[in-house]
Amino acid sequence: MNAADYQSFADAWESRATIRTRPRRVLENDDKLIYPLSRQPLVLSETFLRECPQLRDFALVQTLYKFINDVVIFETEIVDKTARSIAKNRFAVEFPFACRYDAMTVVVDEDYHALVAMDFMQQAIGLTGISPIELPDEIELSRAIPAAVALAPEHLRSAVELICVAIAENTVTGDVAAFAKDATVKQSIKGLMADHLLDEGRHSGFWARLVRIYWHTASADDRHCIAQILPVFIGHYLTNDIQKSFDFRLIDALQTNDATRHALKNEMSALAFPINRHHPLVANIVRFFRSSSLLESPCVQTALSDYLV
Ligand SMILES: [Fe+2]
Numbered sequence: 001m002n003a004a005d006y007q008s009f010a011d012a013w014e015s016r017a018t019i020r021t022r023p024r025r026v027l028e029n030d031d032k033l034i035y036p037l038s039r040q041p042l043v044l045s046e047t048f049l050r051e052c053p054q055l056r057d058f059a060l061v062q063t064l065y066k067f068i069n070d071v072v073i074f075e076t077e078i079v080d081k082t083a084r085s086i087a088k089n090r091f092a093v094e095f096p097f098a099c100r101y102d103a104m105t106v107v108v109d110e111d112y113h114a115l116v117a118m119d120f121m122q123q124a125i126g127l128t129g130i131s132p133i134e135l136p137d138e139i140e141l142s143r144a145i146p147a148a149v150a151l152a153p154e155h156l157r158s159a160v161e162l163i164c165v166a167i168a169e170n171t172v173t174g175d176v177a178a179f180a181k182d183a184t185v186k187q188s189i190k191g192l193m194a195d196h197l198l199d200e201g202r203h204s205g206f207w208a209r210l211v212r213i214y215w216h217t218a219s220a221d222d223r224h225c226i227a228q229i230l231p232v233f234i235g236h237y238l239t240n241d242i243q244k245s246f247d248f249r250l251i252d253a254l255q256t257n258d259a260t261r262h263a264l265k266n267e268m269s270a271l272a273f274p275i276n277r278h279h280p281l282v283a284n285i286v287r288f289f290r291s292s293s294l295l296e297s298p299c300v301q302t303a304l305s306d307y308l309v
């Protein structure tokens with residue numbers, strides 16, 4: 001695909017973007033869950049179910065706060081930054097106006113997602129009376145993207161940034177999808193996730209097309225150089241340190257005894273996913289490498305062989 005063939009999705013954005021079409025959602029005061037059990041393995045662990053099942057809702061609301069905090073960081077610090085520089089034509093890779101216009105709709109969508117997330121944070125605190133424990137000030141991508149960009153020569157830094165953001169925008173989508181189907185979760189939370197997912201469907205295709213356009217113009221040397229950086233990025237992206245320290249802080253905040261806390265930490269440590277082809281996000285990442293055409297290049301196939309089935 002060439003830059004000249006790029007078709008804007010501006011019409012679809014006008015008719016379907018959630019900022020254009022959705023009323024504010026209000027958190028229901030009902031007895032459904034505020035966060036899916038399947039997304040916080042702590043509350044499903046043997047020790048938790050035996051020793052402190054009454055703390056389930058506390059643990060779930062804290063996990064919702066962490067999720068919201070992650071969304072705000074991702075949208076405002078990661079995607080907004082890259083999309084905005086494309087829109088403003090400050091990106092080293094030059095894109096046609098239609099791409100830059102679409103990039104601006106991504107900026108608007110992402111900042112709106114952050115706003116909705118902040119609204120839900122306030123609503124959840126108001127409804128439950130539970131304040132958040134200390135939340136992380138970064139997400140895995142806050143480290144993974146700078147680490148990848150630092151490995152690139154000057155002229156490839158923005159291309160690497162573009163590819164990293166495109167990978168991230170193509171992996172969160174499936175992750176959020178799990179929410180939308182869970183009948184035990186509050187309707188407004190599911191609606192929040194479904195709204196977000198609708199916008200992200202547009203974004204994932206957008207980023208894949210930009211990467212495709214870029215890759216088409218990249219020289220063999222540049223492609224080879226970028227291919228070597230990809231596994232480093234993925235390794236940082238899939239690490240579990242930030243989630244693990246949050247889970248440990250959450251366990252420390254549980255009103256229970258030290259022996260239970262110790263057992264919970266042991267059980268959670270055993271659950272970490274390996275950073276290889278068996279990690280649940282890898283299938284999404286590989287799908288992106290196909291849709292963006294990167295995987296057609298032998299240098300990418302070789303560099304990613306650990307992640308390919
Ligand atoms: Fe978003």
Ligand SMILES: [Fe+2]
Nearest residue numbers: 079169200203
């Ligand atoms: Fe997005």
